[in-house]
Amino acid sequence: MENTTMLANISLNATRNEENITSFFTDEEWLAINGTLPWIVGFFFGVIAITGFFGNLLVILVVVFNNNMRSTTNLMIVNLAAADLMFVILCIPFTATDYMVYYWPYGRFWCRSVQYLIVVTAFASIYTLVLMSIDRFLAVVHPIRSRMMRTENITLIAIVTLWIVVLVVSVPVAFTHDVVVDYDAKKNITYGMCTFTTNDFLGPRTYQVTFFISSYLLPLMIISGLYMRMIMRLWRQGTGVRMSKESQRGRKRVTRLVVVVVIAFASLWLPVQLILLLKSLDVIETNTLTKLVIQVTAQTLAYSSSCINPLLYAFLSENFRKAFYKAVNCSSRYQNYTSDLPPPRKTSCARTSTTGL
Numbered sequence: 591m592e593n594t595t596m597l598a599n600i601s602l603n604a605t606r607n608e609e610n611i612t613s614f615f616t617d618e619e620w621l622a623i624n625g626t627l628p629w630i631v632g633f634f635f636g637v638i639a640i641t642g643f644f645g646n647l648l649v650i651l652v653v654v655f656n657n658n659m660r661s662t663t664n665l666m667i668v669n670l671a672a673a674d675l676m677f678v679i680l681c682i683p684f685t686a687t688d689y690m691v692y693y694w695p696y697g698r699f700w701c702r703s704v705q706y707l708i709v710v711t712a713f714a715s716i717y718t719l720v721l722m723s724i725d726r727f728l729a730v731v732h733p734i735r736s737r738m739m740r741t742e743n744i745t746l747i748a749i750v751t752l753w754i755v756v757l758v759v760s761v762p763v764a765f766t767h768d769v770v771v772d773y774d775a776k777k778n779i780t781y782g783m784c785t786f787t788t789n790d791f792l793g794p795r796t797y798q799v800t801f802f803i804s805s806y807l808l809p810l811m812i813i814s815g816l817y818m819r820m821i822m823r824l825w826r827q828g829t830g831v832r833m834s835k836e837s838q839r840g841r842k843r844v845t846r847l848v849v850v851v852v853i854a855f856a857s858l859w860l861p862v863q864l865i866l867l868l869k870s871l872d873v874i875e876t877n878t879l880t881k882l883v884i885q886v887t888a889q890t891l892a893y894s895s896s897c898i899n900p901l902l903y904a905f906l907s908e909n910f911r912k913a914f915y916k917a918v919n920c921s922s923r924y925q926n927y928t929s930d931l932p933p934p935r936k937t938s939c940a941r942t943s944t945t946g947l
Contacts, residue, residue, distance in 0.1 A: 627886065628689040634890050635686040638897050642678040645900030646671040652913040659909060662725050662745045663844060667903070669749045670718045670851075674896040677711040680704070682893060694769055694784040701784035702764040709763045709801070713756040715895075716809045719855060721748055722848050727816040730845060731823050766792055798870035806863045810856055817849060847906045851899055858895040861888035 649671040653664050684696060684704045694701055725745075728736035766789055769782040786794050865888050868874045874881070903910040 627883075631689045631886055631890065632686050635682055635689075635893065638890075638893050639678050639682045639686075642674055642682075642897030645897050646675040646678065648914060648917055649900050649903065649910075650675070652910065652917055656913055659913060660742065662740045662742065663722060663848070665742060665745045665749065666718055666722045666725065667899075669752075670715060670722075670899060673711045673714040673718060674899065676707070677715075677896050680707050681711065682896070685893075688784070694782050696784075698769050701769050702767050705767040705784070706760055706764040709760045709805075710756055712805050713760065714753060716805055716855065717752055717756070718749075719848075719852050720809050720812055721745075721752065723813045723816045723852065726845050726848050727820050730820045762792060765789075766797065795870045798866055802863055802867045806856075806859060810852075813852055817852075820845065843907070847902070850902055850906060854898055854902060855895055858891045858898070862892040 650668050653659050653668045681704055684700065687696075688694065696704075725740060728740055766786055767784060768787045770785050770787060771782045786797070865874070865885055904914055
């Protein structure tokens with residue numbers, strides 16, 4: 591079976607082999623797939639798109655237009671929201687359409703562009719979480735020595751550098767995907783599908799294993815190592831660092847928020863990452879209706895990560911709750927966003943904070 595290795599291709603098009611998709615399923619199964627699954631997935635993708643669009647846009651506006659919420663951690667949260675917003679606008683609608691119709695209707699340019707943008711936003715999201723973890727590690731383990739490093743200017747430089755690297759290293763993805771024309775003898779129709787194409791530069795197995803390691807396994811190992819060290823330091827008594835109880839509580843709250851965001855991302859992306867990896871290694875095939883449903887569910891969970899973070903901020907951060915309330919109700923109430931954290935400190939380089947949020 592031809593392995594399609596990109597996330598957007600875990601749809602009806604991703605299960606086609608060299609002959610056609612209907613050779614795997616009976617007429618009854620294919621009728622159920624073609625008549626029911628696209629609309630169900632379209633509904634859930636629509637909910638994810640709407641929630642992700644307004645939620646992430648609200649996060650960006652809240653931080654940008656509230657000076658009291660400017661901090662190194664919040665700048666990274668804005669970058670994470672921007673990557674999720676980009677994914678919601680430029681990727682989800684095209685993937686949803688792939689479920690609704692039998693073929694890829696947008697041509698070669700958008701086939702390559704969507705695949706490229708999916709990889710870019712995935713890398714940008716996970717490595718923004720790596721940056722957030724490094725920021726938390728420095729704030730907790732080296733709170734004094736890291737003040738000169740944890741500034742807004744340096745954080746912006748790190749974010750810009752991250753995007754440049756991600757945009758450059760993801761370029762080969764665009765050239766390894768194309769619209770492939772196929773013929774379904776059973777249905778007597780010719781169609782084009784956006785998929786990974788055979789090339790001398792990169793094979794599907796090598797590509798997917800590399801993608802799994804670089805976009806999931808390696809960054810999560812780095813994050814886990816940082817947090818293991820950080821949590822040991824955070825909860826250990828007698829660290830030798832003089833800090834008020836208010837500062838300690840604020841530091842723990844911010845760290846808890848970042849940990850929950852990382853766990854949510856890792857758990858939501860794990861099923862689809864494993865499925866893609868196992869398919870590329872020819873361990874599994876999507877050749878039954880049950881496997882197809884599992885595969886689609888895994889992709890829906892992965893895509894839901896683009897809208898879950900604003901909800902986490904609302905539940906776990908009092909500052910974000912107050913800012914959300916003010917933005918939604920257009921009210922001047924709750925203008926003080928520093929009640930759950932000590933006031934930010936200033937350095938000679940730029941304003942920063944020992945707690946982040």
